Amino acid sequence: MLANVINGIAFGGLLFILASGFSLALGVLRVINIAHGAFYILCVYLGVTIAQIAGGFLSALVVDSLVIMLLAALLHRLLLRRFNLAPLPQVLATYGVTLIIAQSVRLIWGGYTEVMDTPSALDGTVLLFGTIIPVYRLFLIGVAIVLAVALWLLIDRTQIGALVRASVDDEEIARSIGIDVDRLATMLFGFTGFLVGLGGAFGAPLLGGYPGVEWEILTLTLIVVVVGGLGSIAGAFVGSLMVGILWNVGIAYFAQYAYFVLFAPMILVLSLRPRGLFGKKLAIGE
């Protein structure tokens, strides 16, 4: 049980790395990126190839995050910017992009199950509370914590964070004081892509790629965000841990009913707090 919980926390850490990008785009830019799962599988297959060619996890990490960053920036610049924050066109267009990416990945890499080799430096196990835990999982927990703190500092404590918050709160005013809102939004969406790229590379040795994984990642991310609260980093963190633990315990003990283990708490949280655990209160007209 303890091993499952610790593994669940590690999986939650991975989910947070992935969900942080999605949540940031949602909370700060008001963009729903359905292509999130497609970005993930692109990362896995691209990462595996890069790791084989260039030999090493680090090169895969760099290539993945940069490629997805560019892809996201391009997606924002060419498509999302047109829609003026209307949610419906966003989901339709990013769903179209999902189909294009997922099918391209399938055509290029064949759509087989792939798991990246665990980086050698992190390959091993430690004995913790009497259970054997792979080092890589502990490493993921560490990465998630560092990332959570870094993101919080970035958004709440830096000037760039202030610029971003200002331009989201009142776009007109932000424009009038000389903030290039469009460019800022494209850069920020690129940054959320960078985070998803990191998540994809980190996830490749743990979860890997298999048919349907793009939807499973999107589903888990949606649950994290819906339960945690729209666009809240703290919410994404708590939601990720909750989903990660429930998912791992669920898979371990009732493999066939893992989703029911997720569904019941989700319904409970949403009936008590429609906007999720850390979501903002409903404003007039929402």
Add this chain to the structure above:
Amino acid sequence: MQGALPARPQSPSGLRPDAVVASRIVVAAAILVLAMALPALFPGYWVTIATLALIYAIEAMGLNLLMGYTGLDSLGQAAFFGLGSYGLGVLTVRYGVGWWAAALAAIAIGIAGAAVIGAIAVRTRGLYFLLITAAMSQVLWGADYRWGAFTGGADGLELGGGRPSAWFYSGLHFYYFTLAVFMVMAALICLVIVSPFGLTLKGIRDREIRSQTLGYATYAHKYLAFVIAGIAATVAGILSAAYNGIASPSDLTLDQSFAAMLMVIFGGSGTMTGPIVGAVLITALQFELSTYWANAWPIILGVIYVFATIYLPDGIVHGVAGLAGRLGMPRKKEVVDDPTSLAAPAEVAAALGAPRPVVGGAGSGPAQARPALALDCVGKSFGDLRVLTDVTFSVEPGGRVGIIGLNGAGKTTLFHVISGLEPPSGGRISLFGRDVTGAPPNRRAALGLSRTFQITLLYPSLSVRENIDVALLGSTFRRYRFRLWAPLTTHRDLEARSRELLEAVGLWPYRDTEVRHLSYGHQRQLEIALALAPEPSLLLLDEPTAGLAQPEIASMQRLLASLPPDLTVLAVEHHLEVIFEFVERVLVLHQGSVLMDGLPSAVRQDPQVRDLYFGAHAAAHLAATASAPEDGQCATC
């Protein structure tokens, strides 16, 4: 599509009603004849496509009721489609239930699913609604995908046939069966759309807040629409499983939800024919292309999604309607826009009559003694910003009270707090002796409260008459609001009342004009007419003359003067000459506190108030005194 309403080409609601009915009947008849004759014209392979297209059209029509008519964009239709297909599959295969019983039970399962998911989802809208519906249906997909022992997992569940009886195994027979189900569903959904309930949905789509202040528990309406859309998707799912002989996990994927959404958008959301056209086109395209280019098809479909979103946001049907309009088809009735043709005030009072008795007001004697409105130490803060501080006053029934104050004094916030749009941070509010501090806007409306908005809050895509009908369905004709089975136009009493009101405010000539095409002066009048239609006992007027020209102000003054004498009125107004003439008592609001409360003549002469409006020097002094209110009776709140 909600939010910024797209400037659609003239929509059918702008046409003359008889032309609309006639053109609708022609279109419906043409589709029907075509559908009946199709097997004879294009045998074999096209019948397969047509069967599938009809199945998807049923799902898309349901979704359209939600997206196009209620303004709720759902990504959860797959959940109900899948509940239908798996409901049929599991019941017939695992439990050996007969086909018809299983189909009925599957519909019940779909309704139960929609009831659970809807109860949570319809509390939100927009972005969050999309997320929740997507998450819920994805979880069902995951549950099915992983629960291999029961549902067949990734391989799906073979039904071993799946049709009701041997007769249905002929492709032609099943096509006609599907066509019959489709026609029944289309007729039912059409009926819902033209019913009083359908109109209340359109109101919620356009301006949910207005509907709340007009007395609607909008949640219940959205919930019912969600369940109806769920039923349509369930029926489609059942037909799909029966036709394909398998309940497959792809029934439950986001792909399924998106396909339905694309059909609605591609065809034209908010129109009856749109989803049908979309379903036929997308299904035909899918069938043709995915057979020839199996590998490239998902990429092509992806490109279709992207391009449809960019270039066809209003759908094909609207595009065709716009074209037909240019070619001389029935047009929107031309109205001469004449802002001076304003109300004949005497008729307003006659049309309104006496205010509605307070709902549930027990006993006549004590009810009269209670104040119409009482605020006790009401405060409101947004974060650290205190907008209202210790506001205490009460208004007797039949009183006329004006509220004046500079911009930012808190007047509109005060109205929001009284009408229930903003919860107060402290204090108590009561209406006719009932505590309504925590009550939602619709409960206050039921007690006889009505209000106008400073920036007109009308239903822009509905006609003038429909605007009034929505107001009546929320109040006087409340009993009709959940009628799904009879067209709105058959409710003669409601139609007569709505005509009476429109004639009284002089808007009858514009009854079929869409409100967004109405002149500003007329919109202001309609704003007041909407607030008066429920025959309120207490009326809040938020700057009734804002933005009006001088002759329009004079006309508005006459309208105000003609209000029934026992109607209690609270009016915020910047035109002091208008307010001093109309009211018998004036409250001066300054920096969120009541600075003065007295007769118009006293307020007019008060040096403080004069300084407030005319002298910056004294105003600064006032600010200092007002921000430190003398602690008195409100020390505890």
